[in-house]
Amino acid sequence: MSSNELQGYKKTLNSPYTGIKGWIDSRLPLIRMMEAEYLKFPVPKSLNYFWSFGGIAMFCLIGLILTGIFLGFHYKPSADDAFDSVERIMRDVSFGWLIRYLHANLVSFFFIATFIHIFRALYFGSYKAPRELVYIFGLTMFMLMMATAFLGYTLPWGQMSYWGATVITNLFSAIPVVGDAILTLLLGDFTVGDSAVNRFYVLHWLLAFAIVGLVVFHVITLHMTGSNNPTGTEPQSWDETVSFHPYVTIKDLNATIFFFIILAFILFYYPNILGHSDNYIKANPMVTPAHIVPEWYFLPFYAILRAIPDKLGGVIAMFSSILALGLLPWLDTSKVRSCLFRPIWRYCVLLFAVNFLILMYVGGKPAEGLYVLISRIGTAYWFLFIFVLAPLVGFLETPRQPLTITNYLQSKKA
Amino acid sequence: MSDSKKPRRDFIKLSAMTLGGVGAASLLIPFISSMNPGKDTLALASTEIDLSPLEEGQSLTVIWRGKPVFIKHRTKSEIDSARNISLEELPDAEEDSARVQKDNWLVVLGVCTHLGCVPLGQKASDTKGDYGGWFCPCHGSHYDTSGRIRKGPAPTNLPVPPYVFLTDNRIKIG
Numbered sequence: 001m002s003s004n005e006l007q008g009y010k011k012t013l014n015s016p017y018t019g020i021k022g023w024i025d026s027r028l029p030l031i032r033m034m035e036a037e038y039l040k041f042p043v044p045k046s047l048n049y050f051w052s053f054g055g056i057a058m059f060c061l062i063g064l065i066l067t068g069i070f071l072g073f074h075y076k077p078s079a080d081d082a083f084d085s086v087e088r089i090m091r092d093v094s095f096g097w098l099i100r101y102l103h104a105n106l107v108s109f110f111f112i113a114t115f116i117h118i119f120r121a122l123y124f125g126s127y128k129a130p131r132e133l134v135y136i137f138g139l140t141m142f143m144l145m146m147a148t149a150f151l152g153y154t155l156p157w158g159q160m161s162y163w164g165a166t167v168i169t170n171l172f173s174a175i176p177v178v179g180d181a182i183l184t185l186l187l188g189d190f191t192v193g194d195s196a197v198n199r200f201y202v203l204h205w206l207l208a209f210a211i212v213g214l215v216v217f218h219v220i221t222l223h224m225t226g227s228n229n230p231t232g233t234e235p236q237s238w239d240e241t242v243s244f245h246p247y248v249t250i251k252d253l254n255a256t257i258f259f260f261i262i263l264a265f266i267l268f269y270y271p272n273i274l275g276h277s278d279n280y281i282k283a284n285p286m287v288t289p290a291h292i293v294p295e296w297y298f299l300p301f302y303a304i305l306r307a308i309p310d311k312l313g314g315v316i317a318m319f320s321s322i323l324a325l326g327l328l329p330w331l332d333t334s335k336v337r338s339c340l341f342r343p344i345w346r347y348c349v350l351l352f353a354v355n356f357l358i359l360m361y362v363g364g365k366p367a368e369g370l371y372v373l374i375s376r377i378g379t380a381y382w383f384l385f386i387f388v389l390a391p392l393v394g395f396l397e398t399p400r401q402p403l404t405i406t407n408y409l410q411s412k413k414a
Numbered sequence: 415m416s417d418s419k420k421p422r423r424d425f426i427k428l429s430a431m432t433l434g435g436v437g438a439a440s441l442l443i444p445f446i447s448s449m450n451p452g453k454d455t456l457a458l459a460s461t462e463i464d465l466s467p468l469e470e471g472q473s474l475t476v477i478w479r480g481k482p483v484f485i486k487h488r489t490k491s492e493i494d495s496a497r498n499i500s501l502e503e504l505p506d507a508e509e510d511s512a513r514v515q516k517d518n519w520l521v522v523l524g525v526c527t528h529l530g531c532v533p534l535g536q537k538a539s540d541t542k543g544d545y546g547g548w549f550c551p552c553h554g555s556h557y558d559t560s561g562r563i564r565k566g567p568a569p570t571n572l573p574v575p576p577y578v579f580l581t582d583n584r585i586k587i588g
Contacts, residue, residue: 170530
């Protein structure tokens, strides 16, 4: 074998740096990867503030993991100790109240950022080719997020924790024939109890780090295609891009600080406004609270669950509402990505967002009368949007010719 | 490698993969099995109850396997209302006589078959729903005086746990 053939083999040793930086980089090429992916990485120069919410969500995740580690130092996962250990964190542990309130409210803000992030993807067509996998990894993270949030909410072992856990785990009993056996297997007991809180705690940690792993995949796939932008057209030249640092880092930092000021306001003035007072009552397996309401970010999906009068049907509708969104890249038949240039689909997407908020509202109301009717209409539109409107509107509408990034920025200035 | 060797190599690969797959699948059994209730949990599986303090019309809630069990000393009118209906009216058709061992004693699991809440109706002050039995406040299921589902999202009747009368006034659940 000639030395020529071995040149590619030894590629990783040729670092562009010198000194200690070069010594490390030639052995662990992380420095050059970070420089290429985060400092010099080109992004379209037409990004608006909607593009900051991915970064904001990432900061929320980091905050949740840090506060979670410090809560874990004091929390005891057992049916006897869980509630008291959380009360001890609130009353006796130094700054325990702050760390717990931060953890609890960061989750809500994580969901706010994620909902806006997903809306951005729908409105500007970020889910369309070639970014399908970016979108799929995103939706997978969203589902893991919901699982992690649910598991975490059971840990304080209050009345809402306990009965929320009972209702949600009982969804598995809807599976024909083996449902009850699966439920017993998952809980390690015949009811939610000591065994469940122990394994929920372990899974809460495990899934949190699974999300971190998926963030890596989300970013790798994104960096293969580059960011989408409001026009939905790809940059035509280097002139239409800016480097990630300092342009995007500063902009995202600005948005993040603004976002966390709102969080700080809730945290210090209304720390319990997004929670439920019943969760300050210790879990009692013999008494069900009058109204079991899930956390606000589950309400749209809870509304879909209750809209279907059949137990198994409701469970299937709820889970498939998110799974079906994953089919959107293939069901949307339009060649144009951005809603800025799609006269009909634009209103379909906006209505989808409004419908999401309406479902959130009725999900928090008792399942009776008009609320049931509204939740059924909302559920119907959810699936109509994905399976009928997405393929059909692509054929029916005549989109405008999308602007290039340069023309778009000029038209905004004018 | 000559072509004649290929089927032999394929066979080795295939059988190695199959054996490896079977081995990996067998290894799953102890791990999945470990998630089930342990022997200590299963050992708590029976409860004995003295029924003598219960007057006609009164109810008692006891705990069996961590779940509430409703014991109801039924009145004559409650027994009649459970019996005087045709089975076609019931979403989960079941005779009242098949659900009790003695007509005046009803023993059912107090766990709503929809999503596991505890229905109301055990206390005199509780709302008992449209059929005089139990009402689940979570998603609005109504149960009759035999613990059968009559209205609402619950798919089946409140299940009857296994129990025996040890004497006239003493039962053992489980």
